[in-house]
Amino acid sequence: MVKNSFEAVIFDLDGVITKTAITHSQAWKKMFDQYLTGRQQVYGETFVEFTKEDYLTYVDGKPRYEGVQSFLKSRNIDLPFGTPEDSLALETVCGLGNRKNEAFNEVLANEGVEVYPSTVALLEQLKKDHIRIGVASSSKNCEAVLTAAGLNHFVETRVDGVVSAEMGLKGKPQPDIFLTAAKNLGVDPDKAIVIEDAVSGVQAGKNGNFGLVIGLAREENHEALRSNGADMVVSDLEEITLEDINEWFHEGKKKDSWTLNYHDYNPANEKSREALLTIGNGYFGTRGAMEETSAEESNYPGTYIASLYNRLATPIADRMVENEDFVNAPNWLPIRFKIDDETWFDPNQTNINQISRTLNFKNGLLTRSLIVTDEENRKTAIKSERFVSMYHPHQACIRYSVTPLNYTAVISFSSSLDGTHKNEGVNRYKALNQQHLQPVKEGGEGNLSWLLVKTTQSGIEIAEAAKLTLTLNGIPETIDFGVTSDAGIVYTYASHQIMEGETLGIEKMVSIHASHLDGKNPLQSAIEEVKTMLSFDDLLQKSAEAWDKIWDKVNIKLTGDRLAQKLLRMHTYHLMVSASPHNRQIDASMTARGLHGEAYRGHIFWDELFILPFYDIHFPETAKSMLMYRYRRLDKAREYAKEYGYKGAMFPWQSGSDGREETQVVHLNPLTGHWGDDYSSLQRHVSLAIAYDIWQYLHITGDWDFMEEYGAEMFLEICQFWESKCQWNQDTRRYSIDKVMGPDEFHESYPDTEEGGLRDNAYTNIMVSWMFDKADELVKKLSLTTRNKLFRKTGILQEDIEKWNEIKTHLNLVINEDGIIAQYDGYFELKELDWDYYRNKFGNIYRMDRLLKAEGKSADDYKVAKQADTLMTFYNLDQEQVAHILLEMGYSLPKDFLERNLRYYLDRTSHGSTLSRVVHSQLANAIGNYQLSSELYRDALTSDYADIQGGTTAEGIHAGVMAGTLMIALNTFAGIDLRGERLKVTPHLPETWKELAFRLTFKGVDYQFEISKDVVQVMTDKPAKILIFDSEFETTKGATLMYIF
Known part of the structure; x- marks a missing residue:
């Protein structure tokens, strides 16, 4: 006997084991139609019957009273909940639910229970193979139905509506009943199967992270079940065998862990999905917008080239406001088709019967399959595949095909290179001047086309060239292509008669070059290169081989948690899309949102602190390139410090093309029309992050050549800056650092003051002490020749090092009697926030600063944090290091000071940044609160996948949290x-x-x-x-x- 690869199967009841789903549907309809008819008579409301669609959407699979609530909400009917003991006469949620149950029991008593033979056959086979069996159902009639059906002897555990009420379990789509059943059986969810016929049921199986979720499409709802989490969908269980199931656990589940899949088209979520379906190679990235779409409400094509910036000014009120943006380069994706002389196909204007999209992390291939039906009932299959080459940084390719399924016609293709758009990827920037590209040259000949544009201020030329091949049933066809162009756009056309069932395809090979990275004449380079590109398959093979080399270094293989495995690979993939081994030769660092969108204008922040450790241990040359980005802008940091009266180098909070401060220092209040100060640039701790990154890179790689030539100079210049920020306070007999903001971001200034900045931010002061200590260590390790050369170049003297050693032990901190380190001097005087009030009122309270502002209040007045601030110290340094620094400063804290501080600040943090949970997860683990650590980690891991911040993923992935979750897996859970x-x-x-x-x-x-x-x-x-x-x-x-x- 072949050993099965799974240990348990958990069945839903109605519609899976028994045919009572029909009975339930009839009972729901009888009850709701009677109730709605009564409302028509009493309230004069128009009667609209309860339909099959209502049943499937609102009540199927849900606990009875939740089903009542869900349907009533869809009809805008608000009733009191009542109690489960309510009589049938009461007009309450429970009263209606009890009416439905009465109707169901009448049918059950009169007609008995009919079972599905294929399900019974599977139960018998599972019992024979010693596979554990459970039933999880929302029905409170589950036991009675199983008894009537004579199936109780198969079932080892039953978690139904009665058990759920007793245990307080949440109903579907929450996974509680399935997880409880698995626990009762003593089986891990990863080794168990859920079989469900309801959308809410397969959602519950997916949410429970079960090893396999089988959707049973009794109602021909295959696509709905698949798009909501079913791994397999069948019309009846006779279509699936134990061999099929074992094959899933052997191979299917492994393949699934390497892919991101979507089986529906949801315009509301499309832009977030486009970000997560981005393909790229570090040189450039292209969002996963469909080839036929353009920038509109639901879609946003975008291609972003590393360090491609342009600066524009916009008149706002009485000022000219200047911003440097991350430029959306010309769109190389567009391919459209039309049937005969009809309009060009638009996925937003057609009936989509089926759609599936798969991004393969392993080789970077994005595949989409569609079946659509037009107004004349012509059914067409459309398939596209695309990738950006990881082998060659300038190359990309699309293979696009159309198959008429029930007609014969002339199919025409249109392919274009388009540079006519504006930057429109972030709604709040749309009022600004966003026309960054101007046309220079466009044209084509035969199957070749090309486009050259130029950024309006930075003068960077971007060139794209494309080569097309038309195929019929996979075989190249020799045809005449037509080429037309307008300013900033070039089109290539091809047409061919095909028969029903034949496939007409087009391969589009593209080369992209930009003058700021590739030197002069990028157009010539692009045209010459595209001519040498052979075919889709040839280019894909080379790219896949390059990806294999990357995955050999970076793959994290996890067993026991299929969602975590998928997302660890997804996060790794998107980091490689944003910065890969190609970036060794590129003057760029990683933007906070990758090469995936325009949020934060593609600027570089302190997020490098979370990102660089991943590259330090896998691709140190790429990590060094990011540090060199900072070094090449060291002179700008020196100028910035001097402008504000400081010594050394003060790096900007937001950095772009040349290293100047890109953060706005004023903002317009749209309600008052007055300009107010923006203090964001006071987050001077970005320089501490850079110093930390330099030291970590040296420590992990041992690259002293870099340190002696570049790193030490940056490190010591940052030290000079912080020394000039330190002021002796005669009252405290300590040094203070004023006019800064910590990582928290919510707190910009003291209450009721006109000046920005805070005094003695704990994170800043402790990290400055750490940095000064490392500076002393660094100088001692440098050779005398290197040291003297460095001192001459920076103007630093040995006396400065001695001063730093004195400052590091005399920096001011405020610590209360309980061992809580104040986030800054004055923090303990702030008001406490009524967290329960805001949670109950708003639900989502991530951005407490905005919620308070809407009420005319300020986060500056309250003990509320966006993310870890004081606690961030313990993310960078372990508890022993922090304790040693504090002791050197003269502060003695309780042994459990980390636990006390974590508990204190976690209670006052809204997690308005995705980075927040990364930090708190690590610290919860450090104090032994492993459950909290896992919960926070899961939230961080799913933050982009589930777009938990309500649409921000649409503007670009969060690179810092993606890298952070990878490093938590290694540093915290693996304990490296x-x-x-x-x-x-x-x-x-x-x-x-x-x-x-x-x-x-x-x-x-x-x-x-x-x-x-x-x-x-x-x-x-x-x-x-x-x-x-x-x-x-x-x-x-x-x-x-x-x-x-």
């Missing part, structure tokens, strides 16, 4: 500590994680780890000393070291 001279491993995997496998490079040694609940296995490419918990071991090259704990 790189902060010492030797790598240390102290694993504590989340409950559902069974095994984690990954690679990293530390101090020139390549480590391969496999970590489970009780075993650490490590192999290195050269001998290395390693700490596992507190035991020291030495590895042997190529041999596996195993430690059981």
Whole structure:
């Protein structure tokens, strides 16, 4: 007997095991139609019957009273909830639910229960193979139905409406009943199957992270079940075998972990999906907009080239406001088709029968399949595949095909390169001048076309060239192409007669060059290159091989949690799209939102602090390139510091093309028409992040050449700046740092003051102390020749180092008697916030600053944080380091000061930044609160996937949180500590994680780890000393070291 790869199957009841779904549907209809008829008589409301669609959408699969509420809400009927004991006569939610139950029981008593033979056959097979069986149903009649059907002997656990009420379980689409059933069976969800016929049921299976969710489309609702989470969809269980199920667990589930899939077209979510379906290679990225769409309410095509910026001014009120934006480069995607002389196909103006989109993280291929029907009932299958080459930074390709399914016609294609658009990816920027491109040259000949545009201020030329090949049933056709053009856009046309069932395709190979990265004459480079590009398949193979080399380094393999596995790979993929090994030669750092959108205008922030560690351990040359981006702008940082009366280098909060401060210093209040100060640029801690990044890069890579030539100069110039920010306070007998903002961002100034900035931000002061200590260590390690050269270049003297050593132990902090470190001097005097009031009123309170502002209040007055501030110190430095720094400063705190501070600040944090949960997850783990750590981590991990901030993903992914979640998996859960001279491993995997496998490079040694609940296995490419918990071991090259704990 073949051993099954799964351990349990959990069945829904109605519509899966028994045919009572029809009975339920009839009972619901009888009850609601009677009730709605009564409302017509009493209230004069127009009677609209309860339909099958109403049943499937609002009540199917849900607990009875939730179903009543859901349907009534759809009809704008508001009734009191009542109690489950309400009589049938009462006009309450529970009263109506009880009427429905009465109707159901009457039918059940009169007609009995009919079962589905294929389900019974599967139950018998599962029982024979010793597979655990459970039933999870919202029905309170579950036991009675199973008894009437004679099936109770199959069922080992039953979690139904009665059990749910007793245990307080949430109904579908929450996964509570299925997870409870799995727990009762003693089986991990990852090894269990859910079989459901309702949309809310498959959603529950997906939300429970089950190993397989089977959708049973009794109502011909295949697409609805698939788009809501079903991995397999069948009309009846006779269509699926145990071999099929085992094949899913052997291969299908693995393939699913490498893909992002969408099986519906939802205009409201489309822009967020476009961001998550982005393809790219670090040189440029292209959003996953469909080829036939243009910038409109539901769609936004975008191509972004690393460091492609343009600066424009806009008249606002009585001022000219200047902004530098991340330019949306010419759109190379457009391909459209039409049937005979009809209009060009538009997915927003047609009936979509089926749609599926799959992004393959493993090779960067985005595939879309459509079946559409037009007004004349002509059915057409459309398929497109596209990728941006990871092998060659300038190349991309689309393969697009059309198949008439029930007609014969002339199919015409239109392909274009389009540079006529504005930047319109962020709604709040639309009122600004966003016309960044101007046409220079466009044209074409035969199957070649080209376009050259130029940015209006920065003068960067962007060139695109395309080569087309027409195919019939996959075989190239020799035809005449037509080319037309207007200013900033070029079109290429092709037409061909095809028969029903034939496939007409077009391959579009594209080369993209930009003058700021590739030198003069990018148009010539693009045209010459595209001529050499052979075919879609040839280019894809080379790109896939390049991706394989990347994944060999960066893949994190996880068992036990299929969603986490998928999202770890999705986050890795999007980081590689944003900055890859190609970026070694590019003068750019990673924008906060990747190459995926225009939010934050593509500027560089402190997010590098979360991002660079990933590159340090996998692609140190790319990490160094990001640090070189900062070095090349060191002179601007010096100018910025001097402008404000400081020494050294003060890096800007927002950096773009040349390193000047891009943050606005004033903003217009649209209600008053008055200009007010914007203090965001006071987040001077960005310079501390850069210093930290430099030190971490040196520590992990051992790259002293970089440090001596570039890094030390930046590091010491940042130290000079902070020294000039430190002022001696005669009252406290300590140094203070004033006019800064911490990472929190909600607090910009003191209450009722006209000046921005805060005094003695704890994160800032502790990190300054850490930095001054490392500066002393750095200078001592430099050779005398290098040190003297560096001192001459920066003007630093040995006396300055000694001054820094004095300051580092005398910086001011405010700490209360409970060991809570004040976020800044004056924080404890702020008012407490009534969190329950705002949660009950708004639900989503991430942006408490905006909610308070809408009420005429200010976050400056309250103890409320957007994200970790004081606690951010413990993300950078471990508890022992922080304790040592505080002790050196003369502060003695309780042993559990981290736990106290975490509890205190977590209660006062709204998590308005996706980065917030990353930091708090790590700290919760550090104090042993593993459940909280896992919960916060799951929220961070799904933040873009679920777009938890209500649409911000549409403007670009959050690169910092993506990198942060990867590093939490390695540093926190796998317990890889790189902060010492030797790598240390102290694993504590989340409950559902069974095994984690990954690679990293530390101090020139390549480590391969496999970590489970009780075993650490490590192999290195050269001998290395390693700490596992507190035991020291030495590895042997190529041999596996195993430690059981």
